[in-house]
Amino acid sequence: MKTTEAKREPLIHISGRPPMRWSYALLWRLGAIVASILFCMLLSWLITGTNPIDFAVTVVHASFPDDPSLFAGRFWPMLHDLAILLMLSLAVTPAFRMRFWNIGAEGQTLAGCLAAGACMKLLTGTIPDAWVLPCEIIAAILAGALWGVIPAIFKAWFGTNETLFTLMMNYIAAQLMAFFCVLWASPKGSGNVGIINQSGAARAVGWFPTKFDIFGATIENDYLINIAIAGVMVILLFFYMVKSKHGFELSVVGESQRTASYLGINVRWVTIRTMILSGGLCGLTGLMLTAGVNHTINSTLAGGNGFTAVMVSWLAKFNPFLMILASFLVVFLRRGAKDLKSNANLNLDESFSDILMGIILFFIIGCEFFIRYRIRFRHRASAQPEKEVTSRA
Amino acid sequence: MKKLVALLLTIALCLSCAGAFALEGQPVAKENVKVGFIFLHDENSTYDLNFINAAKEACEEMGVDYILRTNIDEGQACYETAVDLVAQGCTIIFADSFGHESFMIEAAMKYPNVEFCHATGTRAHTEGLANYHNAFASIYEGRFLAGVAAGLKLNEMIDEGLITAEEAKIGYVGAFPYAEVKSGYTSFFLGVRYACPSVTMEVTFTNSWYDEAMEKEGAISLIEDGCVLISQHADSMGAPTACEEFGVPDVSYNGSTVDACPNTFIVSSRINWAPYMKHIIEATINGEAIEADWTGTIATDSVQLSEINELAAAAGTAEKLEEVKAGLEDGSIKVFDITTFTVNGETLNSYLADVDDLGDYVPETEVILDGAFAESLYRSAPYFDVNIDGITILGNN
Numbered sequence: 001m002k003t004t005e006a007k008r009e010p011l012i013h014i015s016g017r018p019p020m021r022w023s024y025a026l027l028w029r030l031g032a033i034v035a036s037i038l039f040c041m042l043l044s045w046l047i048t049g050t051n052p053i054d055f056a057v058t059v060v061h062a063s064f065p066d067d068p069s070l071f072a073g074r075f076w077p078m079l080h081d082l083a084i085l086l087m088l089s090l091a092v093t094p095a096f097r098m099r100f101w102n103i104g105a106e107g108q109t110l111a112g113c114l115a116a117g118a119c120m121k122l123l124t125g126t127i128p129d130a131w132v133l134p135c136e137i138i139a140a141i142l143a144g145a146l147w148g149v150i151p152a153i154f155k156a157w158f159g160t161n162e163t164l165f166t167l168m169m170n171y172i173a174a175q176l177m178a179f180f181c182v183l184w185a186s187p188k189g190s191g192n193v194g195i196i197n198q199s200g201a202a203r204a205v206g207w208f209p210t211k212f213d214i215f216g217a218t219i220e221n222d223y224l225i226n227i228a229i230a231g232v233m234v235i236l237l238f239f240y241m242v243k244s245k246h247g248f249e250l251s252v253v254g255e256s257q258r259t260a261s262y263l264g265i266n267v268r269w270v271t272i273r274t275m276i277l278s279g280g281l282c283g284l285t286g287l288m289l290t291a292g293v294n295h296t297i298n299s300t301l302a303g304g305n306g307f308t309a310v311m312v313s314w315l316a317k318f319n320p321f322l323m324i325l326a327s328f329l330v331v332f333l334r335r336g337a338k339d340l341k342s343n344a345n346l347n348l349d350e351s352f353s354d355i356l357m358g359i360i361l362f363f364i365i366g367c368e369f370f371i372r373y374r375i376r377f378r379h380r381a382s383a384q385p386e387k388e389v390t391s392r393a
Numbered sequence: 394m395k396k397l398v399a400l401l402l403t404i405a406l407c408l409s410c411a412g413a414f415a416l417e418g419q420p421v422a423k424e425n426v427k428v429g430f431i432f433l434h435d436e437n438s439t440y441d442l443n444f445i446n447a448a449k450e451a452c453e454e455m456g457v458d459y460i461l462r463t464n465i466d467e468g469q470a471c472y473e474t475a476v477d478l479v480a481q482g483c484t485i486i487f488a489d490s491f492g493h494e495s496f497m498i499e500a501a502m503k504y505p506n507v508e509f510c511h512a513t514g515t516r517a518h519t520e521g522l523a524n525y526h527n528a529f530a531s532i533y534e535g536r537f538l539a540g541v542a543a544g545l546k547l548n549e550m551i552d553e554g555l556i557t558a559e560e561a562k563i564g565y566v567g568a569f570p571y572a573e574v575k576s577g578y579t580s581f582f583l584g585v586r587y588a589c590p591s592v593t594m595e596v597t598f599t600n601s602w603y604d605e606a607m608e609k610e611g612a613i614s615l616i617e618d619g620c621v622l623i624s625q626h627a628d629s630m631g632a633p634t635a636c637e638e639f640g641v642p643d644v645s646y647n648g649s650t651v652d653a654c655p656n657t658f659i660v661s662s663r664i665n666w667a668p669y670m671k672h673i674i675e676a677t678i679n680g681e682a683i684e685a686d687w688t689g690t691i692a693t694d695s696v697q698l699s700e701i702n703e704l705a706a707a708a709g710t711a712e713k714l715e716e717v718k719a720g721l722e723d724g725s726i727k728v729f730d731i732t733t734f735t736v737n738g739e740t741l742n743s744y745l746a747d748v749d750d751l752g753d754y755v756p757e758t759e760v761i762l763d764g765a766f767a768e769s770l771y772r773s774a775p776y777f778d779v780n781i782d783g784i785t786i787l788g789n790n
Binding site (some may be wrong): 342 | 461462464465466469473477479491492495496516569570573747752778
């Protein structure tokens, strides 16, 4: 921030601040969330007359119901949403570390969903049932990796802009998905594929299992495998980025490609390898969505998580463990906002919950600004001039 | 030893029978009946509003508890919501959109003691689940009646010299190109032609149930294409408001749009869902089984026409509609009478429809009976998916 010599000092003076202690930063963030909810409550009270208490209770109960018997339809789906968002945040992170701005997670996930759904649809009945799921796993990861590596190849050899390229790949994936949804719609023309392998002899072929025998006790849970995969991935990704040689190479390439070349790092190969990993993880998430939970394909399966993941990854400063917290935050508020719109008694319509989500995200991202910069007004600024600090947190 | 085994087996058999009976026909006290409703959109959608009003009416009249959940997508969200409604103590779950079906079936499999009722679905009769049911109504009769009103309007326009008989071209904004929508616009068209023989129709699809901008755009492009009257089977106010702006007469669906379109709205047909909802609540209270398929009719008050807007409708519409309605009820008029339409220039003497929607796309049921297409006979949801002469489908199909 450079201030030019002026007769009058500017009214607002923005300067960097020294890195904040993490506990203060956490307080700022928590404060931002509370403030955003309070602001949303106030807004909906003023506009629609919704009782603020009902509002808050609805938001909290959407994920944490007061009655344990309601956990099946609320708490577990919330954990699952968290797992999916977390997976995608983890997926984009290695690429971000090397400053490859992969905003194509949405498309890479859809590619995975489509590949898994296609295997389920086409292979069931032609190969032994037990083989369908392994085929799906391979196909989904390959499809995601393919969708990720195409922009990487173009970037590595032709220097194309990866942000635009990965973004455009999203639309290709979504349209490809839409094409197959029309092709496989049942009945024809309804645009609705429905649950694949739902009834008859082929019931649940190619689906993740939902019943587990653990030490003799039978546990039935629709979401457990997906949540477990996300949990394991957090740890793996942490070690990959912090402890492995690959992780080191990533950050060097991110800091300076020249330096990387001098160090003998093959920048092209690192770019491609990382995008195979990033896309492959998205493909795996697509598999989790299609084979794990939804058992169908449609172009909204990724549900915008691929884009939200970019924000989560940034908010967590590329730290896998902080990503759990950041994803939880987003998912908790998102489910709350969703419940607000589906709770017919509150009389809030669909667009209103989108507005609320926008406000909440604005607060969350906005608070990062206050954590990094200090704002002073004229009279205070002239009273105690302070040395500028350039912070790169 | 043998005797003992026989005795034990007999006891086991009796017990299992008793268990089965207990499950089948146990009446539920009225105060324990709670109905959970899953709607695709909210009151802004004419389609969902029609369901929401019926749900409130039925539950309040029957004096049972209910929960309404709006804006539930046609995906895993539907299943999650059903699970949540069961956890909240609902004994009947009702969903209103076609795409909810497989997720409702999934929930029905998980909770065999809860009744799952789904409007517009096709699979209850093939799934064989005791607690999963489909419902629809013979709305093709309602659309036929609305079509007659439109035909009378066209006649009036011809008589007034506003258009020639050859220019009597109407437009239709449809959602998805499959049986439910095709049956709807074909019955509407046959109704129009019943009154105005020279009519032709153009159909455009939006491939979405609710997309106000696209529906409006579709209606406008039809109007610009020379259509002099518009109807629709999509759930927003897009088409009716376009008609009001262009001053083109409109026959809407799912309820009257006269408030927003006072100059162009003629009449609207709709399914009144309250009789079915009362029916399932009653069956649950009495411990009776709910049928796999239930088709409402004019007689059950499931098929209704809105008030006719005298400002836009042709003179004498109400009388003519009463006459045709009586004809439909006594069977002297059949909507899909094969003498009233042709397919590629030929009479449809035989047609196999895909009634058992197993995802194999194989039509298996002969549906031409007694000189008419027997719509909604073998299952409640429509299966008329024939492209008849006189109707042109524009753009994507």
